[in-house]
Amino acid sequence: MRTPIPLAEIAIIFALAIVAVVGYKYSPLLLPKADLTIEPVAGCDLQHQACYAITPGGGRVELSFAPRPTPVVKPFQVAVTLSGITAQSVEVDFAGVSMNMGFNRKTLIAKGDGRFFVDAMLPVCISGRMAWLATVVVETSNHRIAVPFMFESSTAGN
Secondary structure, eight states, X not given: OOOOOOHHHHHHHHHHHHHHHHHHHHHHHHSXXXXXXXXXXXXXXXXXXXXXXXOTTSOEEEEEEESSSXXXXXXXXXXXXXXXXXXXXEEEEEEESSSOOOOOEEEOEEEETTEEEEEEOXXXXXXXXXXXXXXXXXXXXXXXXXXXXXXXXXXXXX
């Protein structure tokens, strides 16, 4: 004779299944996922100039900040200019390289001619200097392109 499965065990299995489905559905919010990750031009310093990367299809993704140097705990403008790419949406994700600084992703607003803008703010790091990874995520009708840009911020002068 079979022993019936207790109701508590069924509830736990059901709860685990729900957690797995919700985690899978919302995981892109935590980590920018992409079909294609492009390497930016080496040696470019976002604190002094705009930086860009070329996609395999010949498109160009350019990132710049204003003002320069980028302030911490103060708003600054993020600008992305696309050439040869038609985007449905553009986001920028800021992540600390050596320290988790929390979720910091912004959706840029299209201004026409491949130009996208948003105001952002970086949190302050207690050490005074912080290495950042700004990943531009471009969503097209066919795929997502991620372009990581490295830069450093400092509380000096802020």
